[in-house]
Amino acid sequence: MPPKSPSKYKTAIQEALKQPRRKLQINMVPGPLFRQNLRTMLGKHHWRGLRGALIEDVELVCGSCGNEVEDTSKLHAHEVWSYKMFPRKNHEATLERIDFICPLCHHAEHFGLTEKLYNSGQITKKFYDAVIRHYCKINNVTKPQFKADLIRAYERHKFMSSRAWNVSYGAFSELASLVGRLRVLRGPENSKARKMLFPHLYTKKELKRL
Ligand SMILES: [Zn+2]
Ligand SMILES: [Zn+2]
Numbered sequence: 001m002p003p004k005s006p007s008k009y010k011t012a013i014q015e016a017l018k019q020p021r022r023k024l025q026i027n028m029v030p031g032p033l034f035r036q037n038l039r040t041m042l043g044k045h046h047w048r049g050l051r052g053a054l055i056e057d058v059e060l061v062c063g064s065c066g067n068e069v070e071d072t073s074k075l076h077a078h079e080v081w082s083y084k085m086f087p088r089k090n091h092e093a094t095l096e097r098i099d100f101i102c103p104l105c106h107h108a109e110h111f112g113l114t115e116k117l118y119n120s121g122q123i124t125k126k127f128y129d130a131v132i133r134h135y136c137k138i139n140n141v142t143k144p145q146f147k148a149d150l151i152r153a154y155e156r157h158k159f160m161s162s163r164a165w166n167v168s169y170g171a172f173s174e175l176a177s178l179v180g181r182l183r184v185l186r187g188p189e190n191s192k193a194r195k196m197l198f199p200h201l202y203t204k205k206e207l208k209r210l
Helices: 006-017 038-055 103-109 111-119 125-139 143-160 170-184 188-197 204-208
Strands: 076-084 091-101 165-168
Touching: 006 143, 038 076, 038 091, 038 170, 076 103, 091 103, 091 170, 103 111, 103 125, 111 125, 111 143, 125 143
Parallel strands: 091 165
Antiparallel strands: 076 091
């Protein structure tokens, strides 16, 4: 449990948010924010559209470690979030940008999830070990240092999961709210309202039938 007095809580926040200086970081998503991300918010169809639009300008290298990839299908779209914590009010999570990174970097970034996938047999031991090796190589650290970083990341995650968060999709807010409204307006009874609100999604012929 976080300390009750605001000043003590502030110090605890500063301590908890400290991260070792690494090129590749382990960033676990706070528990209350699980599934509160742009990918889930947009759903498969719109996420794929956004990914396709963003990836057009991307070079064939990992945005994190700089390793080359054969083609864009090998790059994962990774949401980069910033976290602000306050002693007296809800914490704030903001989507800063979407990076395109290689699968090894992505699984290192979300190592908490990687461990779950490994424990449930969804990724192989070979891949799991490769992620750890990649982390050590990119950061020039030993395996015991990786383990210490991981313990630190779990402590940080536990602290960050202890209170409620407000979520902002940053530059993607408009897109998120547009898709949210589209979803509310599903169903044939809303077809007229849909066409009036989102005319750009329809052909002239369809709009004539309003
Ligand atoms: Zn990488
Ligand atoms: Zn990610």
